[in-house]
Amino acid sequence: MYRNTWVEVNLDSIYDNVKTTKDICKKKYIAVVKANAYGNGDYEVARTCIEAGADMLAVSSLDEAMILRNEGYHGKLLILGATNPEDIPVLIDNHISTAAISFEWVNKVTQSNCKGLMIHLAVDTGMNRLGFKDLATLKEAFDRLLAAGCIPEGIFTHFYCSSEIDHDITNKQFQLFKEAVQSLDYPFEWIHCDNSDATIFFQDELSNACRVGISLYGLSPYTNALKSVVSLYTQIFMTKTIHKGETVGYGALHTAEEDEIIGTCPIGYADGFIRKNTGRKVYVDGEYAEVVGNVCMDQTMIRLPHDVKVGTTVEIFGDHISIEKMAQELDTISYEIMCLISERVTRKYIRHNKVMKECNQRLINSNIQKNNIISH
Numbered sequence: 255m256y257r258n259t260w261v262e263v264n265l266d267s268i269y270d271n272v273k274t275t276k277d278i279c280k281k282k283y284i285a286v287v288k289a290n291a292y293g294n295g296d297y298e299v300a301r302t303c304i305e306a307g308a309d310m311l312a313v314s315s316l317d318e319a320m321i322l323r324n325e326g327y328h329g330k331l332l333i334l335g336a337t338n339p340e341d342i343p344v345l346i347d348n349h350i351s352t353a354a355i356s357f358e359w360v361n362k363v364t365q366s367n368c369k370g371l372m373i374h375l376a377v378d379t380g381m382n383r384l385g386f387k388d389l390a391t392l393k394e395a396f397d398r399l400l401a402a403g404c405i406p407e408g409i410f411t412h413f414y415c416s417s418e419i420d421h422d423i424t425n426k427q428f429q430l431f432k433e434a435v436q437s438l439d440y441p442f443e444w445i446h447c448d449n450s451d452a453t454i455f456f457q458d459e460l461s462n463a464c465r466v467g468i469s470l471y472g473l474s475p476y477t478n479a480l481k482s483v484v485s486l487y488t489q490i491f492m493t494k495t496i497h498k499g500e501t502v503g504y505g506a507l508h509t510a511e512e513d514e515i516i517g518t519c520p521i522g523y524a525d526g527f528i529r530k531n532t533g534r535k536v537y538v539d540g541e542y543a544e545v546v547g548n549v550c551m552d553q554t555m556i557r558l559p560h561d562v563k564v565g566t567t568v569e570i571f572g573d574h575i576s577i578e579k580m581a582q583e584l585d586t587i588s589y590e591i592m593c594l595i596s597e598r599v600t601r602k603y604i605r606h607n608k609v610m611k612e613c614n615q616r617l618i619n620s621n622i623q624k625n626n627i628i629s630h
């Protein structure tokens with residue numbers, strides 16, 4: 255690591271969170287590691303989930319599925335999003351299952367050779383994103399897939415209000431899903447509807463697998479039994495005292511009203527620390543400190559309550575500022591906060607209580623491209 259801004263991902267806690275949620279749901283376990291495991295590193299997170307007993311991994315696209323295959327994962331793998339019908343041979347060759355998302359999609363797929371393709375039928379129970387809404391169309395698609403030699407190994411739906419206190423919508427969605435599953439009367443190996451939140455509050459008798467994403471990182475409105483996993487840190491690399499009337503950063507957004515100690519940190523919006531963070535608090539040397547002025551691309555200035563040494567760690571989120579609190583203050587959700595942390599930020603992985611690996615993905619990628627030539 256050559257720049258002192260890093261994410262700490264505690265794999266021990268992910269391991270424990272898988273065990274805990276698995277104990278709650280008592281079903282087969284699909285770990286959702288889409289979007290590079292919510293930005294946290296699909297290889298390390300996937301590996302830990304498998305060690306802790308996950309039965310299948312799910313991603314959002316064929317790119318993400320192939321990345322996991324390239325990284326050496328040979329187990330059950332499902333794409334929850336849309337796959338291009340032209341790419342079906344790649345799925346079959348690599349034993350990757352995919353969602354059947356619409357009648358049009360099934361029509362296209364079954365026009366060429368799709369024998370052996372493993373399918374999970376997506377049932378739209380009201381989210382209006384992907385899937386079949388109408389039972390007759392679902393049945394027609396199912397029959398065509400079977401006739402073409404596809405393997406309908408699963409059926410699923412997705413809840414869109416499971417984090418809300420009132421579970422009426424989720425109950426209604428579940429009833430529609432149940433009707434869809436019963437109408438096909440087929441022994442699906444994988445029947446799944448519960449995301450993280452529903453896995454914790456919704457113990458249904460129909461599904462035989464849960465599909466857990468955000469709970470892997472200990473983020474749940476329903477239980478305190480999970481452990482927090484992800485923290486973001488940077489460091490002070492210089493401090494200075496400014497006087498009344500001096501300004502800080504682009505656009506002179508902040509003006510000092512008295513003498514102030516300003517610390518500069520190597521984190522900016524290119525790291526996913528968005529400009530909206532101005533005015534928010536970070537945690538430095540036992541105290542909260544305010545982000546002042548505009549966040550720059552690569553650097554951020556904070557007003558320190560007391561002078562600190564160069565090299566002092568700054569917590570953006572972690573033990574003192576929860577990722578949920580940060581999300582709330584930025585009008586977003588924890589998922590987005592994690593996904594926004596860019597590849598430029600080094601990830602440190604903790605396993606068996608020590609730093610097991612430090613990984614800067616862009617540096618690693620550039621090593622692979624070492625023999626490329628930009629200019630002589």
Ligand SMILES: *Cc1c(COP(=O)(O)O)cnc(C)c1O
Pocket residue numbers: 286288334412449450451465466467468469
């Ligand atoms: C992202 C996603 C999940 C995981 O949701 P969490 O709320 O993170 O548990 C499950 N199923 C589908 C279809 C998804 O897109």
